[in-house]
Amino acid sequence: MPAVREEIMDVRSDEDVMRVRQVTRQWAIDLGFSLIDQTKIVTAASELARNALIYGGGGITRFEALHEGARRGLRLTFEDKNTGIPDVAQALRDGFTSGSGLGLGLGGARRLSNEFDIVSAPGQGTTVRIARWK
Amino acid sequence: MRDGKPPAERIPILKMGEFLLVTIQVEMHDRLVMGLQDELTQQIVQHRARGVLIDISALEIVDSFIGRALGNIAKMARVLDAETVVVGMQPAVAITLVELGLNLEGVRTALNAEKGMALMRRGFDAR
Amino acid sequence: MVDHQSRLAAILRDQESRILAEWTSLLAKTSRGADRAETEEQARTFARLLAQAMAQDATGEIDGPAWAKMRDMLTGLSAARARQGSTPSETATFIFSFKEPLFARLREEYRSDGEGLGRESWTATRLLDKLGLFTTEVYQRTREDMIERQRRDLLELSTPVVALWEGVLAVPLIGTLDSDRTQVVMESLLQRIVDSGASIAIIDITGVPTVDTLVAQHLLKTVAAARLMGAECIISGIRPQIAQTIVHLGVDLGSVATKATLADALILALGRIGATVTRSAPRA
Numbered sequence: 001m002p003a004v005r006e007e008i009m010d011v012r013s014d015e016d017v018m019r020v021r022q023v024t025r026q027w028a029i030d031l032g033f034s035l036i037d038q039t040k041i042v043t044a045a046s047e048l049a050r051n052a053l054i055y056g057g058g059g060i061t062r063f064e065a066l067h068e069g070a071r072r073g074l075r076l077t078f079e080d081k082n083t084g085i086p087d088v089a090q091a092l093r094d095g096f097t098s099g100s101g102l103g104l105g106l107g108g109a110r111r112l113s114n115e116f117d118i119v120s121a122p123g124q125g126t127t128v129r130i131a132r133w134k
Numbered sequence: 135m136r137d138g139k140p141p142a143e144r145i146p147i148l149k150m151g152e153f154l155l156v157t158i159q160v161e162m163h164d165r166l167v168m169g170l171q172d173e174l175t176q177q178i179v180q181h182r183a184r185g186v187l188i189d190i191s192a193l194e195i196v197d198s199f200i201g202r203a204l205g206n207i208a209k210m211a212r213v214l215d216a217e218t219v220v221v222g223m224q225p226a227v228a229i230t231l232v233e234l235g236l237n238l239e240g241v242r243t244a245l246n247a248e249k250g251m252a253l254m255r256r257g258f259d260a261r
Numbered sequence: 262m263v264d265h266q267s268r269l270a271a272i273l274r275d276q277e278s279r280i281l282a283e284w285t286s287l288l289a290k291t292s293r294g295a296d297r298a299e300t301e302e303q304a305r306t307f308a309r310l311l312a313q314a315m316a317q318d319a320t321g322e323i324d325g326p327a328w329a330k331m332r333d334m335l336t337g338l339s340a341a342r343a344r345q346g347s348t349p350s351e352t353a354t355f356i357f358s359f360k361e362p363l364f365a366r367l368r369e370e371y372r373s374d375g376e377g378l379g380r381e382s383w384t385a386t387r388l389l390d391k392l393g394l395f396t397t398e399v400y401q402r403t404r405e406d407m408i409e410r411q412r413r414d415l416l417e418l419s420t421p422v423v424a425l426w427e428g429v430l431a432v433p434l435i436g437t438l439d440s441d442r443t444q445v446v447m448e449s450l451l452q453r454i455v456d457s458g459a460s461i462a463i464i465d466i467t468g469v470p471t472v473d474t475l476v477a478q479h480l481l482k483t484v485a486a487a488r489l490m491g492a493e494c495i496i497s498g499i500r501p502q503i504a505q506t507i508v509h510l511g512v513d514l515g516s517v518a519t520k521a522t523l524a525d526a527l528i529l530a531l532g533r534i535g536a537t538v539t540r541s542a543p544r545a
Contacts, residue, residue, distance in 0.1 A: 005324050005325075014163035014164045014165045014166075015163050017163065017164065018161055018162075018163040021161070021195060022161070025194075032406065035226050036226050036229055036230070036448060038226075039194065039195065039226040039227060039229075039230045040230050040233065042194075042195050043195055043196070043197050043230050043234065046195060046197040046199075047197055047198060050164070050197075050199060065324075105198060107235065108198055108233075108234040108235055108236075111233050111234065111235065112230065112233055112234060221491065223489055223490045223491070224455075225448065225451035225452050225454075225455060225486070225490065228451060228486035228487070228489040228490045229447070229448070229451070229482070229486050231486070231489055232482045232485045232486045232489065233482070237485070237489075238489060243488070243489060243490060243491040244491040245454065245455065245458055245459075245460065245490060245491040245492060246458065249458070249460070249491065250491075
């Protein structure tokens with residue numbers, strides 16, 4: 001899938017998480033997303049950026065505009081180099097009531113996105129990618 | 135910051151009789167949310183408030199962190215014998231919260247501040 | 262992919278006025294009198310932005326930030342020309358015609374360097390082709406957006422939200438529900454709830470022949486979203502077949518109130534808002 005236009009942001013503080021929301025919003029607007037679609041991807045971005053900060057010890061967010069023929073999309077990548085998630089399947093299954101913030105954030109972000117993938121291994125950090133198409 | 139404004143440091147809490155009124159008009163970073171949680175709890179005790187009305191009609195994004203904070207505020211308020219009503223949720227936010235899987239248990243909601251106040255004044259009789 | 266030997270950026274900058282003069286006289290041959298002034302203005306702006314963008318970013322990747330102003334200009338140009346009745350090919354040809362004066366300058370510059378001329382011509386061609394094709398894509402996208410808007414408007418028109426009483430809305434759904442339509446209904450219902458301050462919304466599915474899992478889920482999500490906002494929903498018009506399907510599919514209606522008919526739902530809704538219905542004259 002060809003990707004054009006890219007931006008990378010550091011996520012090292014609460015303010016950065018807020019900035020990720022704002023930047024995601026702007027990208028979504030530029031790509032012509034409806035209000036509901038904007039809200040979904042900004043909310044997903046908020047969850048994942050926060051995860052990168054709190055569980056990842058800080059990381060980066062990459063923004064990419066996607067073009068596939070006439071379709072336009074937005075892909076976000078969240079990377080951290082922390083200890084990694086030992087059991088990804090479990091983390092995705094965790095519900096809100098488990099108290100583990102990680103679970104809801106990941107599962108929620110997946111439900112809010114058209115595409116979702118995660119790569120995480122102990123000692124190798126975590127990379128989460130989501131995409132939403134217009 | 136994209137818009138050149140520094141992040142707000144505090145959300146103002148207004149006292150109206152036995153009720154506390156909070157209108158969230160800015161994008162909040164996590165620390166600000168926690169600060170609001172703490173300050174509301176303090177003020178409920180200080181003013182012996184019977185109800186807390188939180189107006190989120192200007193909030194365009196409610197993620198799991200803010201959702202949990204709202205739930206926590208409602209729980210703490212109830213322990214202190216006060217009820218919480220969240221008003222003004224935008225449709226896009228509501229749709230997204232449903233998709234996110236957050237149900238805001240224990241948080242009463244109303245369409246706007248007027249209905250929220252009416253709800254609190256009626257003493258939260260079961261509908 | 263910067264060609265460090267490329268003098269294209271420098272040529273565009275230093276020879277801008279000469280290229281522009283040749284280009285506009287070329288364009289004047291094919292443009293009609295009334296449009297001539299506007300075409301000249303567009304040509305002037307294009308040449309200037311091209312020189313500026315190349316000075317900042319000679320890679321020719323027109324999606325980069327240095328080309329933002331050019332992209333914006335071309336977007337506006339494509340729209341303006343479309344309004345005037347130009348086909349997308351005509352607009353693209355306008356861009357492509359820039360090659361003629363540009364190549365004339367390149368031939369001069371690389372008079373004794375055939376290889377350089379070949380290389381430079383290739384870079385210039387690729388760049389102008391991209392810019393020309395960009396205008397075509399913009400045109401297509403604008404058309405698509407318009408068609409999409411019309412489609413949504415049509416969907417909205419075919420699913421009206423009715424104010425049955427002060428504070429009580431009703432959405433009579435008619436026909437088969439697909440995912441798309443249910444979403445549009447959901448969004449417009451929730452927006453109407455906010456706009457009208459209604460505390461109860463009745464979703465009547467009498468006119469819906471079948472309900473599958475997806476549609477049932479959408480309906481339940483609508484009810485959940487309305488509840489989050491502070492309004493309650495009642496689902497009415499559930500025919501026996503649909504009731505069977507719902508049970509068979511294992512859909513959990515939870516605490517959503519359901520009524521067999523819209524009339525029953527209205528009575529329930531009125532009761533909730535504190536109104537009652539009484540008969541003031543004996544039944545005829």
